[in-house]
Amino acid sequence: MPSKKPAPDMKPPVLEWIMGGLGLLLTLGVLAVMLHEAMGPGGPPVIEPSLQAVSGAPGHWRAEVEVRNTGHATAAAVEIEGVLGDETASATIDYVPAGGEETVTLGFQSDPRAGLQLHARGWTEP
Amino acid sequence: MSPAAVHPRRETAYARDLGRAFGGAILFSLPLLMTMEMWWFGFSLHPGRLALFLIVAAPLLVGLAYYAGFSHQHHGVAHAVLDTFVALAVGYLTAALLLTVMAIVQPDAPLRHSIGQIALQAVPGAMGALLARRQLSAGRGDGDETEARYPGELFLMVAGGLFLALNVAPTEEMILIAYRMTPWHAIALIFVSLAVMHAIVYRAGFAGEHRQESALTAFVHYTLAGYGLVLLVSVCTLWVFGRTDSHGFVEIVDAVVVLAFPGSLGAAAARLLV
Numbered sequence: 068m069p070s071k072k073p074a075p076d077m078k079p080p081v082l083e084w085i086m087g088g089l090g091l092l093l094t095l096g097v098l099a100v101m102l103h104e105a106m107g108p109g110g111p112p113v114i115e116p117s118l119q120a121v122s123g124a125p126g127h128w129r130a131e132v133e134v135r136n137t138g139h140a141t142a143a144a145v146e147i148e149g150v151l152g153d154e155t156a157s158a159t160i161d162y163v164p165a166g167g168e169e170t171v172t173l174g175f176q177s178d179p180r181a182g183l184q185l186h187a188r189g190w191t192e193p
Numbered sequence: 194m195s196p197a198a199v200h201p202r203r204e205t206a207y208a209r210d211l212g213r214a215f216g217g218a219i220l221f222s223l224p225l226l227m228t229m230e231m232w233w234f235g236f237s238l239h240p241g242r243l244a245l246f247l248i249v250a251a252p253l254l255v256g257l258a259y260y261a262g263f264s265h266q267h268h269g270v271a272h273a274v275l276d277t278f279v280a281l282a283v284g285y286l287t288a289a290l291l292l293t294v295m296a297i298v299q300p301d302a303p304l305r306h307s308i309g310q311i312a313l314q315a316v317p318g319a320m321g322a323l324l325a326r327r328q329l330s331a332g333r334g335d336g337d338e339t340e341a342r343y344p345g346e347l348f349l350m351v352a353g354g355l356f357l358a359l360n361v362a363p364t365e366e367m368i369l370i371a372y373r374m375t376p377w378h379a380i381a382l383i384f385v386s387l388a389v390m391h392a393i394v395y396r397a398g399f400a401g402e403h404r405q406e407s408a409l410t411a412f413v414h415y416t417l418a419g420y421g422l423v424l425l426v427s428v429c430t431l432w433v434f435g436r437t438d439s440h441g442f443v444e445i446v447d448a449v450v451v452l453a454f455p456g457s458l459g460a461a462a463a464r465l466l467v
Binding site (some may be wrong): 141 | 199244272276280308465
């Protein structure tokens with residue numbers, strides 16, 4: 068290859084093609100995910116708290132509550148309340164994304180394994 | 194492309210440019226990477242809006258790549274498009290790495306949220322990557338922006354305005370400031386924005402050195418035109434972040450004026466940035 072000197076300056080380096088291809092791939096992938104979600108079913112958040120684990124000792128029990136959002140929208144400032152006999156405990160979660168889950172801990176004097184009632188008191192739209 | 198096109202020296206030179214691009218991406222997107230609203234927008238924004246943001250950002254990045262570029266060997270629109278995708282890759286990788294290190298992107302979170310969080314941050318990261326050559330290369334090599342014509346200069350103002358506006362638009366404070374302001378505050382802020390913008394434009398920016406334009410002509414051509422564009426940029430940015438939803442018209446205008454203040458500074462200083 069005798070006469071090949073002006074060409075190198077014009078063609079981008081291979082590394083540039085690799086990175087450019089990666090960028091294109093990532094961008095298209097993200098767009099596909101977003102548009103798929105945008106076209107998908109909508110609907111409000113559906114908040115479902117459930118008791119995961121209990122720890123502590125008589126007098127100060129801790130109930131670990133998993134809060135799932137099985138709906139299609141994010142819920143903000145989610146207030147979770149647990150009622151155990153005449154005891155009430157509550158905690159607020161900043162955000163529970165659609166399809167996501169968060170964990171809160173509620174404190175009780177009696178053992179929450181017996182008859183704890185959990186519900187979401189309310190939330191806002193972000 | 195034949196395998197013979199691989200030139201080790203050019204590859205390493207490009208790797209160095211790429212390293213600088215990562216530096217620029219980190220430097221410019223760090224404030225946003227550390228803003229909690231941005232993490233939440235990753236999953237709370239409507240996916241259609243996020244997609245639109247990415248689509249609209251693409252031509253803007255191509256424009257930036259055209260005028261600023263990030264490698265020494267770049268010429269023309271085709272190469273600017275390639276530069277843009279490289280910059281986006283840099284933006285995605287930077288955001289993914291830093292958000293993971295800062296425990297914002299969690300492995301057990303739904304994939305869709307992590308993707309949203311990273312994609313949202315990739316755009317400012319890509320802007321930083323494209324600006325890296327001018328900002329981090331100790332003045333070696335000029336971009337094409339010296340020969341930018343009037344529409345090109347307006348474009349640079351939009352890019353500069355968007356860049357600064359993006360850094361503050363996601364925060365709660367934009368809306369909070371708008372709530373606090375009376376109409377008189379808003380009017381005062383408009384005049385402050387225009388005055389500061391014109392001072393930068395005329396002294397350091399577009400109309401200064403190389404032109405024999407009067408202050409008035411420069412004011413109309415650059416300051417007023419630029420401020421108008423920045424107002425539009427502000428509306429779009431606020432809309433993307435859902436800050437215009439369920440707000441009254443006056444509140445939206447207030448928020449736009451607030452956001453246009455950093456935006457106007459960015460637009461005026463675009464020449465210094467880009």
